[in-house]
Amino acid sequence: MSTSDRGLHGHVLGTLGPAITAGEYPPGSVLRTDELAQRFEVSRSVMREAVRVLESMHLVESRRRVGVTVRPKAEWNVYDPQVIRWRLAGADRPQQLRSLTVLRSAVEPVAAGLAARFATAEQCAKLTESALGMVANSRGHRLEGYLLHDVAFHRVILEASGNEMFARLGDVVAEVLAGRTHHEIMFDDPDPAAVTLHVRVAEAVREGDGERAERLTREIAVGALQELDVLAP
Amino acid sequence: MSTSDRGLHGHVLGTLGPAITAGEYPPGSVLRTDELAQRFEVSRSVMREAVRVLESMHLVESRRRVGVTVRPKAEWNVYDPQVIRWRLAGADRPQQLRSLTVLRSAVEPVAAGLAARFATAEQCAKLTESALGMVANSRGHRLEGYLLHDVAFHRVILEASGNEMFARLGDVVAEVLAGRTHHEIMFDDPDPAAVTLHVRVAEAVREGDGERAERLTREIAVGALQELDVLAP
DNA sequence: GAACAACAATAAGTCTGACTTTTTATGGTT
DNA sequence: AACCATAAAAAGTCAGACTTATTGTTGTTC
Numbered sequence: 007m008s009t010s011d012r013g014l015h016g017h018v019l020g021t022l023g024p025a026i027t028a029g030e031y032p033p034g035s036v037l038r039t040d041e042l043a044q045r046f047e048v049s050r051s052v053m054r055e056a057v058r059v060l061e062s063m064h065l066v067e068s069r070r071r072v073g074v075t076v077r078p079k080a081e082w083n084v085y086d087p088q089v090i091r092w093r094l095a096g097a098d099r100p101q102q103l104r105s106l107t108v109l110r111s112a113v114e115p116v117a118a119g120l121a122a123r124f125a126t127a128e129q130c131a132k133l134t135e136s137a138l139g140m141v142a143n144s145r146g147h148r149l150e151g152y153l154l155h156d157v158a159f160h161r162v163i164l165e166a167s168g169n170e171m172f173a174r175l176g177d178v179v180a181e182v183l184a185g186r187t188h189h190e191i192m193f194d195d196p197d198p199a200a201v202t203l204h205v206r207v208a209e210a211v212r213e214g215d216g217e218r219a220e221r222l223t224r225e226i227a228v229g230a231l232q233e234l235d236v237l238a239p
Numbered sequence: 240m241s242t243s244d245r246g247l248h249g250h251v252l253g254t255l256g257p258a259i260t261a262g263e264y265p266p267g268s269v270l271r272t273d274e275l276a277q278r279f280e281v282s283r284s285v286m287r288e289a290v291r292v293l294e295s296m297h298l299v300e301s302r303r304r305v306g307v308t309v310r311p312k313a314e315w316n317v318y319d320p321q322v323i324r325w326r327l328a329g330a331d332r333p334q335q336l337r338s339l340t341v342l343r344s345a346v347e348p349v350a351a352g353l354a355a356r357f358a359t360a361e362q363c364a365k366l367t368e369s370a371l372g373m374v375a376n377s378r379g380h381r382l383e384g385y386l387l388h389d390v391a392f393h394r395v396i397l398e399a400s401g402n403e404m405f406a407r408l409g410d411v412v413a414e415v416l417a418g419r420t421h422h423e424i425m426f427d428d429p430d431p432a433a434v435t436l437h438v439r440v441a442e443a444v445r446e447g448d449g450e451r452a453e454r455l456t457r458e459i460a461v462g463a464l465q466e467l468d469v470l471a472p
Numbered sequence: 473g474a475a476c477a478a479c480a481a482t483a484a485g486t487c488t489g490a491c492t493t494t495t496t497a498t499g500g501t502t
Numbered sequence: 503a504a505c506c507a508t509a510a511a512a513a514g515t516c517a518g519a520c521t522t523a524t525t526g527t528t529g530t531t532c
Contacts, residue, residue: 013513013514013515014514014515015291015514015515038483038484039483039484040483040484048515048516049515049516049517050516050517051284051287051514051515051516051517052514052515052516054284054288054484054485055287055288055291057484058248058288058291058292059291059292059295062292062295062296062319062321063295068484068485069483069484069523069524070482070483070484070485070522070523070524070525071481071482071483071484071522071523071524071525071526072482072483072484072524072525073482073483073484074483074484079403080403080406082407083318083319083320083407084403084404084407085316085318085319085404085407086295086316086318086319087316088295101403105402105403105404106404108349108353108402108404108405109346109402109404109405111349112345112346112348112349112350112405113342113345113346115345116341116344116345117345120341169338169341169342170312170313170317170334170338171317171318171338171339171341171342172341172342172345173313174315174316174317174318246484246485246486247485247486248485248486271511271512271513272512272513273512273513281486281487282486282487282488283487283488284485284486284487284488285485285486285487287513287514290513301513301514302494302495302512302513303493303494303495303496303511303512303513303514304493304494304495304496304497304510304511304512304513305495305496305511305512305513306511306512306513307513
């Protein structure tokens with residue numbers, strides 16, 4: 007599933023990465039490549055490759071005569087999709103979900119405003135289709151179908167914005183929405199008001215009304231933030 | 240300077256990474272580890288570690304019997320600080336600068352709004368100090384001094400927001416501001432209106448007026464976007 | 473006793489060569 | 503034309519020897 011389960015190297019990463027992001031090794035902890043290689047029963051070459059990747063994520067720092075030291079959380083590359091996945095799967099899942107939702111609330115309204123100006127005909131069509139799909143699955147515990155269209159909707163918005171940085175947040179948003187559906191919140195059926203807002207955003211984008219698209223998307227964001235506050239005040 | 244100039248491995252990365260992000264190898268291009276190792280005059284182990292890191296950035300994909308293929312730009316981890324630095328140093332610097340500025344325009348206003356609620360006394364002090372520093376250096380070609388305080392100002396805002404995802408954009412903003420000062424734009428002296436806005440943002444944050452801080456920061460962002468549009472319409 | 477210089481220990485860094493495994497292309501058979 | 507066996511290619515893995523930078527220690531000197 008995860009992009010990094012290929013090969014021994016991927017397996018090591020898939021174990022050590024989550025352990026570090028979960029805080030099992032507090033900042034400043036020192037690991038030694040040789041010892042890790044023994045523990046995971048892999049050769050030093052494999053272990054070194056794994057450490058190099060962790061280093062490129064700024065999770066650890068490797069120094070001669072010292073070893074591999076774990077860096078403080080404030081230095082991690084928290085935008086790395088792999089790091090995000092690890093953290094979402096681990097102990098500070100709530101905090102991660104929270105900070106990602108705040109990020110969404112900042113980015114998506116602006117993205118929607120841009121989408122209204124730059125979306126292609128196909129993107130408008132896909133957007134409307136997704137919104138209608140959400141409506142169709144909004145009643146009667148059809149959570150999976152709803153999620154599918156919800157993800158598609160936000161993906162289109164982010165891509166249609168024409169900004170590559172926004173577009174690359176599509177996976178993150180997908181992860182957040184999936185998390186919300188499968189774990190924490192999500193009572194019986196989605197909030198009808200939110201569903202309506204999506205439909206209206208699709209309309210605004212289709213009509214090229216950037217300001218309205220932005221304002222409506224901001225309302226959706228406020229709703230998402232409130233959902234979080236209700237759960238963990 | 241760049242975090243990755245340590246060791247042979249770092250040197251290889253520092254050459255191959257920029258080459259790829261600059262588009263020297265079009266998507267789908269196939270490289271072979273052994274050939275690269277020869278070209279860079281390093282051992283296969285070193286080359287493999289470099290490739291692993293590039294793979295973790297989603298710049299390339301390594302497959303058996305095929306080789307190391309360059310991935311399309313749309314799949315790159317564009318939030319990786321290293322990738323951002325490489326792209327800012329390369330050919331599509333303008334586009335990168337553009338998309339980063341748009342990202343700033345979305346994030347910073349929200350961050351300022353949160354900062355008004357969560358900033359500590361020290362952060363407020365540092366913010367005011369930075370704003371005054373900008374004023375003091377705003378006339379008479381004191382660009383370096385101005386830049387220093389400008390970077391500090393935006394860093395504090397992002398950190399004081401209390402959101403780790405925002406905080407980690409501090410380096411990116413620093414890079415954008417430095418780029419603006421040293422390369423492209425920036426006529427004789429900074430726009431006086433922008434300077435004033437920074438002072439007023441500091442005020443708003445100090446007074447805990449989130450809404451005003453957000454609105455004012457959005458004005459700053461609009462100015463930054465206009466600067467770009469003026470330069471490349 | 474403090475400052476400093478020489479030294480030794482340590483863990484990462486590097487290289488080499490042999491071997492394994494997966495995947496793709498080839499070519500022959502029905 | 504479809505299919506299976508085979509071969510080739512490149513990444514993946516391993517083991518061991520060697521190099522180098524860094525740090526802590528020891529010993530010398532004032």
